[in-house]
Amino acid sequence: MSFITVKDLSLRFGNHEVLKDISLQMEEGELITLLGPSGCGKSTLLRVIAGLEVFQEGDLFLDNDDISNILPRDRNVGMVFQNYALFPNMTIFENIAFGLALKKMPKDEIHREVMKIVRLVNLEDQIDYYPHQLSGGQQQRTSLARSLVTKPKVLLLDEPLSALDAKIRKQLQVDIRELQKTLGITMIFVTHDQEEAMILSDRIFVMSEGKIVQSATPAELYAYPKNQFVASFIGNYNILPTNDLKKIDPSFLVENAESTYAIRAESIQLAPSSGEAGIYFSGKLENYTVLGSTIRCMYDVNDVKLSVDLINNKGNLESIQSQGQLFIDRTNIITIEK
Known part of the structure; x- marks a missing residue:
């Protein structure tokens, strides 16, 4: 025991x-x-x-x-x-x-x-x-x-x-x-x-x-x-139903139409130039807040609101003003229960 x-x-x-x-x-x-x-x-x-x-x-x-x-x-x-x-x-x-x-x-x-x-x-x-x-x-x-x-x-x-x-x-x-x-x-x-x-x-x-x-x-x-x-209580997750995930990546293979997905805000990045395998998409920056070492950004992606956490450095501060290209590694998208 x-x-x-x-x-x-x-x-x-x-x-x-x-x-x-x-x-x-x-x-x-x-x-x-x-x-x-x-x-x-x-x-x-x-x-x-x-x-x-x-x-x-x-x-x-x-x-x-x-x-x-x-x-x-x-x-x-x-x-x-x-x-x-x-x-x-x-x-x-x-x-x-x-x-x-x-x-x-x-x-x-x-x-x-x-x-x-x-x-x-x-x-x-x-x-x-x-x-x-x-x-x-x-x-x-x-x-x-x-x-x-x-x-x-x-x-x-x-x-x-x-x-x-x-x-x-x-x-x-x-x-x-x-x-x-x-x-x-x-x-x-x-x-x-x-x-x-x-x-x-x-x-x-x-x-x-x-x-x-x-x-x-x-x-x-x-x-x-x-x-x-749990996803909403632990960390800063984006919680998306299947329809919203499809608006970001129409080719994403979902488990079923009723599935719910979670994506950590820090796992979404400004699109790299190296062409890494993953999902690339465009978003409109609506606002951002500096939280010490983190820049918390809110993007609109085809009417889906996405929270994105970036490291607070000069490059990212400049980049979020000039580009709206974002990137997610598919392995960072997890299926959760409702």
Whole structure:
């Protein structure tokens, strides 16, 4: 059996079914992300694993033990929330040590364990500070350390970085991933940010309306979205019915008239001069936006709107003004479910 197994799990609040026949398996030492829009059930599923919500149907196992009816405090599961939930009247050291003190560990052992984790999260110089004296990133590191110091079997993180500014958030994404690998701890991370999920995860479980609609590695998920929802949620895909694809390339061999196709915006290029094999077509540039390293262009191709992402360099900036010739390698057109 896998380290964590969720089998045929359903949860209702009154007549509203929040989780619908959820099944997933996860190995020890893995970091998975539950990804989806607000209201899809990802945080509820996390709370079920923590024991904070009671489900009506299904099974839940952790390390071969059925934990369905075990109290949260007896599950050996750590949880990090979006709000840091630190005790304002305690120092950083005292906040991190709190869980160990509840276990009545000897003071010298508490000090040793706290200092180990403090070094890992780079808070050595702040251990005598109070929470209000720290930045948001440092407060979240404290919250993370407080959960890790008790050595839980699994650490659950419920959108812990969403309140931070972009620069700190990106750094903490890297730090959490490195910390997880260093400790070998099993983690489940919840987010609605697909880039964050890509950076952090061994595998991603995409959720919609209380169901898991696809699970895969970040690379697999990005390259091969299963259906229209996943394609629209992951990356910047052009989603085209057969008729629209035929307007771009009348010779394209479609599977059937009802098929739906997805094309990543960055897989469409300005037409190369070397005559590579693929689809060449003309489009009218309607507008473009500079997004840092990317130029996002919108083209009209025979009344079909196509989003095209180009590398932001001088050549491309000049070329999009002077030409409307585009190119797609046919292998970058994938069939998806509706």
